[in-house]
Structures are given as C-alpha cells and as structure tokens.
Amino acid sequence: MTPPAEQPRRVPIRPTRVKPGHVMWCEVPWFGREVGSMTQEIGDNIKRYRRAEGLSQEELAEKAGLSVSTVQKAEQGRGAVRTQTLHTIARGLGVTTSALFVAGPPEPVVGDDATKQSLVAIRAALMPPIGIDGVLVASVPKVGDLSALRRRVLAIHDLYRVDDYDAxxxxxxxxxxxxxASVAQADGESARRKAERVWTMTLLVSGKYLTQVRQYDLAYAALSEAIRRAGGAGDRTIAATGVVGLCWLLLRQDRFGDCYDLAVRxxxxxxxxxxxxxxTRVSLWGELWxxxxxxxxxxxxxxxxAEARRMVARASAGMVKEEGEGTFPSVWGSFGPVTARIKAIEDCLVQGHSRADARAVLRQADRGVLRSEARKRTGNPSGASWGRHLLDVAQAHTLLGAHQDAMETLVVIKADRxxxxxxxxxxxxxxADILHNRKRGLTAEMRDMAAHLGVVG
Structure with missing residues (x-):
C-alpha cells in the first residue's frame, strides 16, 4: 500500500472549564477524543489510504462497519473526528490508527486559569527556573529522618489510591x-542511595497523580526523571515501574507506537x-505486557x-492472587488473574462498538475469576482497574440501549469512587448519551449523576 505523503502525528487537546473551581479534560483515557482543527488533513489521509486500497467510500464503510455518511464526514473534514472513529476506519483500511494522525498546531487553550493557579507549587517543584548558573532555588528545606520521609511518601501514595486528590x-x-533536598544533604554513599530511592518514589507518586488528572507535561517531567534516576542508580526494578507509568501516559496521548515499543523492550x-x-517481579513483567x-x-x-495478551496470560497463569499496590514502588498498580482478565475484556470495546461487542463484554463480565466468589480467593484488582472495568460494563449497556442498567452501574462506581x-x-x-436519548423525564438519580459529572443535558 502506498502511504500518505506525510507521516502524521497526534494533535494536543484543549482543556475545558466545567464549573467554577474545577477543570475537566475533554480527552478520554483512550478513545472518544475529538480531533478538531486537523480534520481536513486527517480526511486527506483517509482518502489516500482508501484510494491506495482501491476502495470506494461505500466499500470502506462496509468493511469498517460504519455508515457511509460517517466515512464521508471524516474524509471531508466536516466536524470533529473521534479517535474511536479513526480506529474503526483504520481497521477497515488495514493500517494502524497512528497512520491517520496529523501534525499541526494545538487548539487554543480556553479556561485553564484555575488549573494553572492550583498547580503553581507542583510545577515549581518539578520544573524550577534554570539560569546560566544552574537551578534557581529560593530555599532548601532541612530534611530530618529519611525513614520518616519515606513513610510520608507511602502515605501520600495511599491517599492517591483512595482518590483523595486534594490532599x-x-x-x-x-x-x-x-x-x-535529602539527596543533597545525604552524608555518605549509603545514605545518598537511600535518599535517591525516596526521591525516585516521590517522583513516581507525582507521576501517577498528574497523569490521573491529565497534567501530562508535569507527569512526563516526573516520570522521566524517576526513570533516569533509578536507572542511573542501577535499580532496574524501580526504573521499570516508572516505564509502566510512562506507558500509561503515552497511551493517554494516543502515542500507541511509542508505548508499544517502550513496553516490549x-x-x-x-x-x-x-x-x-x-x-512481584512477575507482576511488573505482566504490567509491562x-x-x-x-x-x-x-x-x-x-x-x-495477540502476542502481548498471550504474554499477559502467561504472567498471570502462575499467580493465585492479585499482587496489589501495597508492593509499590516495585510494581506500578496491581496485577494478577483478575486484572489480566478485565483488560482482555476491555479489548472487546476497543476493537469495535457494535451491539455484538457490547454483548461480548456483558457475557464475560461476571464469569470465571471475575465472579465475586472467585475474587474472595484471588483478591481484587486496584480500585482504578475495577472502576474502569465497570465503566466498560456501563458502556456495553449504553450501546445496547439499556440506559437504566448503565445508570445503575455508574451509581455503583460513584458510591465507591x-x-x-x-x-x-x-x-x-x-x-450525555443517556440524557440525549432518554425518552421519559429524568429521574432524580440521573440528575444527581449529571451534576456530579458536570454534564449539562
């Protein structure tokens, strides 16, 4: 196949203010992002690949499982294009999703004042001003007991795990x-190595939090520094933990090729x-795959x-229980038979958004190791992984038009997380889909959920 003339890249997405004091981000964990001003360039790429395959718009629509109007809209650059739509079109064309992305200027940033103001202190700590004589530091705190500092870092990690983002x-x-500062003040090589490890742990926790709240520039600064420091100290396990986190960040940015290559290597x-x-070593290996x-x-x-999923299955096969976040920083999150299974189920909705895909998710959602009785033996995955699984279940219900079932699942997630x-x-x-397609009046539960999520009907 003849590729497009230019190798395209991903377009940054702008943040959007939802309500005073809160900024929510318009991109999604992996799909559904709207690619705005670059739609014509993306459309040109689709057209080039389609013609190289000798397909008409109708034939591409049939292969991709989309309507002809959707393909026409994407090629003509009429309106924003979701990443999920690009993925489906790319599958029909037999190319990677990344091949359809384009390079271009970012959308104008609107309404990020609150975010900038609330992150000034974190930004200054991770990205200090640097002059010709080095880093400009106003004051260096005096560090006390290093063991106590390490306990505080782990305590902050525990707060992150229970979603206390304010704290x-x-x-x-x-x-x-x-x-x-503990690194600079360390007395002797042994003390310095211990201080370096605590500093690396702090950077990893920061990277987790900042990726979760979609502050990707800061998250990259924290994670890349953690990987460099751990690698420089010869601590390959902690460096690999940082790589797991960096791969999560790359996925969030639609940098699929970079993520795959880094994780596999x-x-x-x-x-x-x-x-x-x-x-613990098997868990880290499984997380990478x-x-x-x-x-x-x-x-x-x-x-x-398919090969990567086979390696995930191999890693989880010998594990009788979930290895949780209590082993941080030796692992990033959690891994085990339950986590491996729910991530495989997630693929159903990644590969397609049809009713058949939705039914496949629901058929598997409460079978085998995912049954509550089984999880009493294996333990539960991380809260974020299980929450994400429940979102997949809710999405499956939505695709089938079972909005009340989707609502019940969202309520369960809201109660816990x-x-x-x-x-x-x-x-x-x-x-938003439930509000748009609801034939009858909204229930109090629906209104409460919409307000909680900042969705306007």
Whole structure:
C-alpha cells in the first residue's frame, strides 16, 4: 500500500472549564477524543489510504462497519473526528490508527486559569527556573529522618489510591522539595542511595497523580526523571515501574507506537526466570505486557496485540492472587488473574462498538475469576482497574440501549469512587448519551449523576 505523503502525528487537546473551581479534560483515557482543527488533513489521509486500497467510500464503510455518511464526514473534514472513529476506519483500511494522525498546531487553550493557579507549587517543584548558573532555588528545606520521609511518601501514595486528590495536591510540592533536598544533604554513599530511592518514589507518586488528572507535561517531567534516576542508580526494578507509568501516559496521548515499543523492550529486559518465581517481579513483567497489549490493540496491530495478551496470560497463569499496590514502588498498580482478565475484556470495546461487542463484554463480565466468589480467593484488582472495568460494563449497556442498567452501574462506581469517576470522560460521554436519548423525564438519580459529572443535558 502506498502511504500518505506525510507521516502524521497526534494533535494536543484543549482543556475545558466545567464549573467554577474545577477543570475537566475533554480527552478520554483512550478513545472518544475529538480531533478538531486537523480534520481536513486527517480526511486527506483517509482518502489516500482508501484510494491506495482501491476502495470506494461505500466499500470502506462496509468493511469498517460504519455508515457511509460517517466515512464521508471524516474524509471531508466536516466536524470533529473521534479517535474511536479513526480506529474503526483504520481497521477497515488495514493500517494502524497512528497512520491517520496529523501534525499541526494545538487548539487554543480556553479556561485553564484555575488549573494553572492550583498547580503553581507542583510545577515549581518539578520544573524550577534554570539560569546560566544552574537551578534557581529560593530555599532548601532541612530534611530530618529519611525513614520518616519515606513513610510520608507511602502515605501520600495511599491517599492517591483512595482518590483523595486534594490532599495529594497539597502535600506534593513540599514533599518533592524535601525528597530532592535529602539527596543533597545525604552524608555518605549509603545514605545518598537511600535518599535517591525516596526521591525516585516521590517522583513516581507525582507521576501517577498528574497523569490521573491529565497534567501530562508535569507527569512526563516526573516520570522521566524517576526513570533516569533509578536507572542511573542501577535499580532496574524501580526504573521499570516508572516505564509502566510512562506507558500509561503515552497511551493517554494516543502515542500507541511509542508505548508499544517502550513496553516490549522493557518487558524483554525484565523477563523473570519462572524457575525462581518472584510474584512481584512477575507482576511488573505482566504490567509491562498489559501496556504493550493495550497499545497494540488500539493501533490495529492485531498480531502484536495477540502476542502481548498471550504474554499477559502467561504472567498471570502462575499467580493465585492479585499482587496489589501495597508492593509499590516495585510494581506500578496491581496485577494478577483478575486484572489480566478485565483488560482482555476491555479489548472487546476497543476493537469495535457494535451491539455484538457490547454483548461480548456483558457475557464475560461476571464469569470465571471475575465472579465475586472467585475474587474472595484471588483478591481484587486496584480500585482504578475495577472502576474502569465497570465503566466498560456501563458502556456495553449504553450501546445496547439499556440506559437504566448503565445508570445503575455508574451509581455503583460513584458510591465507591466518587472523585475518581469525575475524572473519567467516558463516564461523562455515557451520561450525555443517556440524557440525549432518554425518552421519559429524568429521574432524580440521573440528575444527581449529571451534576456530579458536570454534564449539562
């Protein structure tokens, strides 16, 4: 096939103010983002690939499972194009999703004043001003007991796990400065190595939080520095943990090829010896392959996705329970038979958004290791992973027109992870769909959920 004349890239997305004091981001964890001003260039790429394949618009629509009007709209650049639509078109064309992306200027940023103001302290700690004589530091905090500092870092990580984002945001700036200062103030090589590890842990926690709230420039600064420091200290396990986090960030930015290559290369370097099974090492290895699989399936690289999922299954096969976030920083999140299964189910809605795909999700949602009785033996995945699985279930109900079932699932998520769900664009899209398609009046539950998510009907 003859490729387009230019290799396209991804377009940054602008933040949007939802209500005073809160900024929600218009992109989604992996699909549904609207690509605005670059639609004509994307349309040109679609047309080039379609003609290279000798397809008419009607034939492409049939292969992709889309309406002809959707293909025509995408090619003509009429309106914004969702990444999910691009993925489906790319599958019909037999190319990677990334091949349709384009390079261009970002959309104008609107309404980010509140975000800029609230992140000044974190930004200053991670990105200090640098002059010709080096970093300009106003004052260096005096660091006390390093063990106590490490406990505080882990406590902040626990706050992140329970979605107390306000507490994390308040604590991080000073914690970052203290952890960095502890390295400079360390007395002796042994103390310095310990201080470096605490500083790296602090950067990883920062990267987690900042990726979750979609502050990608700051998250990249934290994660890349953590990987460099851990690698420089010879701590390959902690460096690989940072790579898992960086791959998550790359997925969020639609950098599927970069994510896949980085995850696979690191997984190959960190492959454990199964004759000496270390659950923590296996979990980290499994996390890396999960990132590779997620990137490959989103990029229409089916052979690579199948191989990566096979490696995930291999990693989880010998595990009798979930290895949770309590082992941080040796692993990024959680991994085990339950996590591996729900991530494989997620592929159903990545590969297509048909009613058949939705039914496939619901058939598997409460079987095998996902049954509540089974999870009593294996343990539960991380709260974020389980929340994401429930969002997939709710999305499946929405695709089938079962809006009340979708609402019931969203209510379950809100009850358990009320702050987390506010940062999930997928939940807002589903709620908007429910409001738009609801034939009868809204229930009090629906109005409450819409207000919680910042969705206007």
């Amino acid at each position: 994390v945001a308040r604590a991080l700036p000073h914690l970052l400065r203290e952890a960095e 690191t997984a190959e370097a960190m492959e454990p010896r199964f004759s000496e099974v270390d659950p 999960m990132r590779a699989a997620a990137a490959a399936v989103r990029d229409n690289r089916r052979t690579e996705a 009320g702050e987390w769900i506010k940062h999930q664009p997928m939940a807002r899209r589903m709620m």
